[in-house]
Amino acid sequence: DSGVTQTPKHLITATGQRVTLRCSPRSGDLSVYWYQQSLDQGLQFLIQYYNGEERAKGNILERFSAQQFPDLHSELNLSSLELGDSALYFCASSLRGGGYEQYFGPGTRLTVT
Amino acid sequence: TQLLEQSPQFLSIQEGENLTVYCNSSSVFSSLQWYRQEPGEGPVLLVTVVTGGEVKKLKRLTFQFGDARKDSSLHITAAQPGDTGLYLCAGARATGKLIFGQGTTLQVKP
Numbered sequence: 001d002s003g004v005t006q007t008p009k010h011l012i013t014a015t016g017q018r019v020t021l022r023c024s025p026r027s028g029d030l031s032v033y034w035y036q037q038s039l040d041q042g043l044q045f046l047i048q049y050y051n052g053e054e055r056a057k058g059n060i061l062e063r064f065s066a067q068q069f070p071d072l073h074s075e076l077n078l079s080s081l082e083l084g085d086s087a088l089y090f091c092a093s094s095l096r097g098g099g100y101e102q103y104f105g106p107g108t109r110l111t112v113t
Numbered sequence: 114t115q116l117l118e119q120s121p122q123f124l125s126i127q128e129g130e131n132l133t134v135y136c137n138s139s140s141v142f143s144s145l146q147w148y149r150q151e152p153g154e155g156p157v158l159l160v161t162v163v164t165g166g167e168v169k170k171l172k173r174l175t176f177q178f179g180d181a182r183k184d185s186s187l188h189i190t191a192a193q194p195g196d197t198g199l200y201l202c203a204g205a206r207a208t209g210k211l212i213f214g215q216g217t218t219l220q221v222k223p
Contacts, residue, residue, distance in 0.1 A: 002155065033211070043156070043201065043213040056210045090155050101146065102211060104155035 003027065004105035006091050012111045018079040021108045025072055025093030031055070032074040033094075033102060034066055038087040049074055050096075081112045116140055117204055119214035126192055127222055134187045134217045136202035145178055145185045146211070148201040156201055192221045 003026035013019055025032050034046040045058035049068035060066075063081075068074045078085060088109050092102040117138045126132055136145070144163045148156035160169050162178035162185060169176045173196075175188040185202055199218050203211040 002157070004155075042215045045210055045212070048210065056206075058210065088153075092155075100144070100205070101158055101161050103158060104148075106155050107153070109153070 002103040002105065004091060004093050004103055006089075006105035006108050008108060009106065010109050010111075012113065013081060014113055015081055015083060017081050017112075018077065019081065019110065021076040021078070021089055021091075021110075023074045023076070023091030023093075023105060025074070025091075026103055029093035029095050029103075030072065031094045031096060032068055032072070033092040034060075034074070034076050035090040035092065035104075036087050037090060037107075043090070046076070078110070083112050086110055086112045116212045117202060117214035119200075119202055119217050121217060122215065123218045123220075125220040125222065128193055129191050130221075132189050132192060132219070134189075134200055134202075134219075135184070136186065136214050137184045138204060138212075139183065140204065140212075141182050142204035142212075143182075143207050144205045145182070146203045146205065147176055147185070147187055148203065150199040150201060150216075152199075189219075192219075194221045194223050197221050 005024045007022045031050045033048045037043045046060040048056040066076045088107045090107045092104045094102045120135045146161045147159045150156040160176045165180045165182045167178045173190045177186050199216045201216045202214045
């Protein structure tokens with residue numbers, strides 16, 4: 001158990017819908033990262049927050065957005081969902097934001113039908 | 114463009130054999146991490162290497178960071194079925210962004 005929690009575990013929704021994925025980092029960690037993992041693309045970095053502020057952006061679509069709240073939990077919002085958005089979404093956390101060890105949550109499996 | 118190339122992509126061996134997985138890049142990283150992932154679960158951090166030429170051992174696993182901090186290797190001695198899984202290397206940028214390799218799927222048959 002990494003100490004990072006993610007909810008929900010599974011999510012099935014239809015195209016065009018909007019969903020919110022939630023992540024709670026390990027106690028004491030200030031940085032949260034979001035990743036998307038699909039069979040053909042591997043593990044892709046989406047976005048990073050550090051102590052409430054956006055720190056780095058990866059290949060995140062404009063339909064996707066994220067935020068980190070004062071209690072350090074984070075939410076990833078996915079809107080206008082397409083079939084291709086079906087994937088595993090992981091959250092990771094680290095104490096600092098400088099490329100240090102990241103600890104991953106169990107992931108949310110999103111299926112868009 | 115895949116910044117981190119892992120090889121081989123797939124490896125199927127018998128219990129007791131040794132193996133090496135390679136992770137290569139043309140870029141320099143501030144650190145390099147190795148993860149192991151089971152199907153449907155999140156990657157689990159195995160080790161972080163920071164210094165060029167660094168070697169770290171974790172029981173039967175030996176990790177090495179290249180002198181120029183562009184490449185790394187994972188060597189497993191006397192592989193066991195419990196070692197089966199997806200092994201991922203990830204290079205860290207100073208911003209915290211991790212660049213992942215495509216992974217090596219290891220199957221160890223009893």
